[in-house]
Amino acid sequence: MKRKRNVVAVRQAENWGAASWRKFPAVQQPTYADQDELRSALDQLGQLPPLVTSWEILALRGLLADAAEGRRFLLQGGDCAESFDDCTSPLISNRLKVMLQMSLVLTHGLKLPIVRVGRFAGQYAKPRSTDTETRDGVTLPSYRGDIVNAPAFSADARRADPRRLIKGHARSAMTMNFVRALIDGGFADLHHPEYWDLAWVEHSPLQGEYRQMVESIGNSLRFMETLAGSSVGEFQRVDFHTSHEALLLHYEEAMTRQVPRHWGWFNLSTHFPWIGMRTADIGGAHVEYCRGIRNPIGVKVGVSTSADQLLRLIDVLDPDNEPGRLTLIHRMGAKHVAKALPPLLETVKAAGRKVLWCCDPMHGNTESLGSGVKTRRFENIRDELDQAFDIHEAAGTRLGGVHLELTGENVTECMGGARDLTENDLNRAYKSMVDPRLNYEQSLELAMLIVRKRGDLVMPG
Numbered sequence: 483m484k485r486k487r488n489v490v491a492v493r494q495a496e497n498w499g500a501a502s503w504r505k506f507p508a509v510q511q512p513t514y515a516d517q518d519e520l521r522s523a524l525d526q527l528g529q530l531p532p533l534v535t536s537w538e539i540l541a542l543r544g545l546l547a548d549a550a551e552g553r554r555f556l557l558q559g560g561d562c563a564e565s566f567d568d569c570t571s572p573l574i575s576n577r578l579k580v581m582l583q584m585s586l587v588l589t590h591g592l593k594l595p596i597v598r599v600g601r602f603a604g605q606y607a608k609p610r611s612t613d614t615e616t617r618d619g620v621t622l623p624s625y626r627g628d629i630v631n632a633p634a635f636s637a638d639a640r641r642a643d644p645r646r647l648i649k650g651h652a653r654s655a656m657t658m659n660f661v662r663a664l665i666d667g668g669f670a671d672l673h674h675p676e677y678w679d680l681a682w683v684e685h686s687p688l689q690g691e692y693r694q695m696v697e698s699i700g701n702s703l704r705f706m707e708t709l710a711g712s713s714v715g716e717f718q719r720v721d722f723h724t725s726h727e728a729l730l731l732h733y734e735e736a737m738t739r740q741v742p743r744h745w746g747w748f749n750l751s752t753h754f755p756w757i758g759m760r761t762a763d764i765g766g767a768h769v770e771y772c773r774g775i776r777n778p779i780g781v782k783v784g785v786s787t788s789a790d791q792l793l794r795l796i797d798v799l800d801p802d803n804e805p806g807r808l809t810l811i812h813r814m815g816a817k818h819v820a821k822a823l824p825p826l827l828e829t830v831k832a833a834g835r836k837v838l839w840c841c842d843p844m845h846g847n848t849e850s851l852g853s854g855v856k857t858r859r860f861e862n863i864r865d866e867l868d869q870a871f872d873i874h875e876a877a878g879t880r881l882g883g884v885h886l887e888l889t890g891e892n893v894t895e896c897m898g899g900a901r902d903l904t905e906n907d908l909n910r911a912y913k914s915m916v917d918p919r920l921n922y923e924q925s926l927e928l929a930m931l932i933v934r935k936r937g938d939l940v941m942p943g
């Protein structure tokens with residue numbers, strides 16, 4: 483029988499409103515030339531139906547509270563940045579398949595239920611290092627994601643267009659609708675994990691190991707059902723939640739609502755918004771916005787984050803130390819994690835804060851090659867994750883999740899992995915417009931490495 487956890491917030495944030503962020507410095511926001519056009523789009527967006535529900539949000543908080551206590555493991559993954567053109571059934575279903583297959587590996591190896599959170603159905607905005615981009619003497623606004631402008635280098639494409647807010651909501655709704663339909667229709671049925679295979683999985687060096695795992699799980703399910711005398715119904719579907727960076731504050735405000743039977747405010751554009759490294763200023767608009775919503779909140783933590791700064795940020799976002807409220811996603815890089823992470827763990831532990839620690843081994847390991855192409859080396863991703871487990875164990879804390887940028891496409895964007903992709907392979911199928919992602923094989927390999935690291939995976943002979 484599933485254990486239900488009722489997570490109740492202590493009190494509502496003081497002196498807060500959905501628009502109170504406007505009184506604070508707001509970085510990484512586009513400049514809209516026509517304010518009347520912006521107001522019109524926001525008015526329309528505010529009348530559109532929500533994308534998620536308050537009870538789904540509160541249920542996820544309970545699951546994250548369990549993960550913080552070691553009873554579950556968080557798998558958060560998806561595209562670095564979604565594009566409107568990628569809102570197609572094959573791409574969505576392949577992305578879902580990868581997440582399901584990874585969770586199957588993790589469940590089998592860790593012997594824990596997996597909390598599945600996708601970086602999609604709203605990950606349309608991206609922070610940028612500079613506000614403008616210059617090519618051949620021409621300077622234009624930077625591309626900030628499809629919900630703001632278009633990637634083509636022209637004045638018309640790079641104009642911040644408020645109508646894209648409405649289009650972003652529509653694309654998110656289509657994605658959510660299709661994901662829910664797939665899951666409710668049995669796509670995630672553990673009785674038939676073979677349905678999740680991608681067309682090119684037959685060529686993967688890991689296919690044999692994965693097939694053995696699938697067979698083992700199928701045998702276990704059939705044994706349980708033989709004992710029970712009926713189908714194990716809870717294995718016919720899974721819970722699945724969405725997340726995106728709460729970056730574009732006009733959009734987040736318009737999707738922040740009050741609902742019947744629950745006090746307070748919910749961001750109903752996603753279950754799990756997070757604050758990125760560039761927007762985690764304690765006196766900034768993004769922290770002000772996030773402190774007042776009842777969603778679980780993620781915060782990216784990097785090498786520049788001091789222990790004192792992190793503790794003050796926790797005090798603002800989670801003043802009452804509520805289970806499931808706050809997830810700290812550390813992203814240090816393989817070269818820096820051993821030095822930067824321990825002081826943060828020690829400080830948070832000493833303060834008795836109930837947070838979920840999650841590792842993002844992607845962003846701290848991004849590099850640009852001599853050709854100008856951005857990539858990540860699988861060995862560095864694996865190394866940071868491996869070190870993170872050891873560091874948490876030494877500190878007496880728990881690494882309860884992983885945050886990855888991945889895709890269900892057969893891309894060649896990260897070097898290394900099972901096929902040992904090299905720099906020469908990158909040109910073959912490099913599709914990302916922002917950051918390099920793990921492909922299917924690399925994602926599955928990383929899941930297997932996680933369970934091997936924990937020492938719990940015993941493959942059938």
